Amino acid sequence: MTIQENFEPDVLGFLCNWCSYASADQAGLSRMQYPPNVRIIRVMCSARVDPTIVLEAFVQGLDGVMVLGCHLGTCHYMTGNYYTERRMKTAKKVLKNVGLNPERLLVDWVSAAEGERFATLVREFTEKVRKLGPLGEETDLELQQLRTRLVAAKEALAQQRIRWLVGRERELAEDKNVFGEKVSQEEFDQLMLQTIEKEFARRRILLSMGEDVLSVKEIAQRVEASPREVLKNMVSLERAGLVSVVGIEGNSPKYRRVGG
């Protein structure tokens, strides 16, 4: 992609009704000036922000997303922002897998009284995204390629295995699992990373197949992965009922996508 001159980034902010949205109101009432790049969507709690919606914003081509909640420990809904923190951490990891700079997603906390802090966060984040350039500037992907990858990432975040891990992280890493064992944070992060990579790879495969009947080799070419990796994923996908073998050519099975 080419660097645009006078690039004005499009930034979307998800703000919680009780703290960060109120801080934006505070900034307004105090006439604090900040760049007009940010557009705000109000939600009741930052925990309402499903990571897939954040990915949707990138799929749609926005350059940066801010998710702002109450300071940790002061959430209007007690624990909401702890979930936000973990979900967005996962979204950042997924963005990294896509090849994007995870700093395009800002997760931070502002209290209702911190109008100046809100204005500062918007100023700093707008500048950061401006420096990063238009979405995808940091990759050498074509726009369409980037979009497909982002869709795959969004779909990966909708998968129950990832959502389960995100939902249980606090319990697993801080308390104990059903066997009374404590899972270390490193161990958990490793597992999370593997799961993200797998789900992302599988979603890319499904997206790349379209309506075509393809061999592992052909799929591997489309997703730029080794046939070996792809085959492993095809077996899992078949087991999940998402692809089926429709024929065999030589030694190689041919797959087609099933359903949506």
Added chain:
Amino acid sequence: MEEEKNARIGVFVCHCGRNIAGVVNVGEVRAYAETLPHVVVAEEHLFVCSEDGQRVIKDAIKKHELNRVIVASCTPRTHEPVFKTAVEEAGLNPYLFEMVNIREQCSFVHEHAPERATEKAKDLIRMAVAKARFLEPLESMKERVADKALVIGGGVAGITAALNLARYGFQVHLVEKKPYLGGKIADLGRVFPTDDCATCIPCVEAYEPRRRCLYSLGFALPPNLTIHTSSEIEELTGYIGNFTVEIVKHPSYIDVERCISCGLCEDVCPIEVSDNFNLGKKKAVYLPFPQVYPHSYIIDVEACDRCGKCVGICPTKAIKLEDRAEEVELQVGTIIVATGYEEYDPSDIKEYGYGEYNNVITQLQLAKLLNHMGPTKGEVIRPSDGKRPKKLVMIQCVGSRDPERNPYCSKICCMIALKHALAIKERHPQVDIEIIHKDIRLAGRNYEDYYRKAEDAGIGITRGNVLKIDQDEKSQSLILNVRTFKGKEETLRADLIVLTAGLVPSKGTEELAHILGLSIGPDGFFKELHPKLAPVDTAIGGIYLSGCCQGPKDIPETVAQACAAASRAAIPMAKKEVTIEAMYSVVDEDKCTGCGLCELTCPFKAIRVEETEKGRKAKVIAASCKGCGACGAGCPQKAITMRHFTDDQLVAQVIALAEVTA
């Protein structure tokens, strides 16, 4: 919810006088709005929130058969209810309304970029129009409210709130952790601003401020007020109007009804416990102070070795050492939290030697000494030798206004110090008193008089910082190292030092917050819903705050706040029903696998997995749901929809934003 194909949207753009129109080109924004899909009318008005502006909306709803309304004006945090009501009055479901904030988010913050502010306003309206197509009519529910209330904490705040509610005619349960009522003031002698006996404060009749001592049975217990002493809250379930509270009543071992306070038990008790707070010793069975209410002796459970001597001697057979804890379940409609404060424990500040030097005490201990019912019958003495001090120094802001400990001002300590200093001077003018402070803050009505009186009485009021206190081993007198206001270091000698420790939340505040589902501020006190608009409400409907559990307060403020909390709690109970917000989450049972992650996520116990005909499925308790949406955004099956903030609605907003800008 499917997209509404036949959406007829009206957009109303507000000038807000010059507040919006001074920066944003409202005419251009209005004209733009009219071009958006499904928008059948777009109008502008000087003040849409005015009577006239609301009429414009209502007329347009009828004239253009609108089924969605969007107002682009100021923040929904203050004005959404106004417009929702207007829309409802015109016969439209209030949830078919959406608000766009082009004042706080456009004109106010982009004053120097009017064109970009105008573009931004257009974007925000386009996003709202996109969301509006997915809005669905929602019906709020009515729930019955039990006309019973629970008050937690039996100090000034709790007693006042409970008496007020009882006088309204509601059934009230007052739960107190200690075996007796009174809270902190039970230990105090005189209190400001009237310098009278502390214990009569909580029983001042609402419209009849005659003096009645709490403990001389002036506390005429209304028949609809039940007191549960030695009791604590174990669990809370339910929601406004229908709370179920589990309380555990710890054994008191002495039957309050039977005890005649003859004191024989104390005489025969072989166990002596040292009582630091009272600067003396007590038996394992004791009367905390002569006017204790309920009037009964108390057994110190930890000290008592169950020898049974007291049981044998008790003439009324009031002592039952085999008593066990009881569980009591209460059904109440509203709850008032009045758990008060704790004096900050200064032993944490090593330089001051509290707990190490006998002659360093706190203001609460001094109050106990000054109390004519106290251990010294009102005499101020040095704990080390029982002699009256010649020189007494008070140190202000101990553990308060201290960035490392508690950054906030505890508000009442300056008055406490002056009150005590004056009380001592009154009786013993020869005692030399000095108050070392950071600032003296006396903002209450007539409080300044204390300052003037203190100056007239020759009390030294010096600004400075006490760096360290040392003890003279022989005389047990104290040597203070003070840095004065001017930066000079000076040495001062004192016979008795009183640390004016700040206020911190009561022990157990965090646990109680967890049980009740309340939020706590960074200072550790319970957080009110809004400091200005809802100072005694909490984020949980039906639970209110009163007194120092919400932050340091003096008695007049506490009484006022307790009356306020009682009247807030009385509203739903008098109305007998509450409207439950229609914004709650709903579960798609076909998608739900009953995994229970939502149950784990919800801090309000508003969603739980139940056995149904279709297997294990999550069920939402709508009245408990606060509408945060945390369950849905994490659901592995995406089976939960947060009404009014659905995925479809949010995604529509995102797409609408990107379709022009990105």
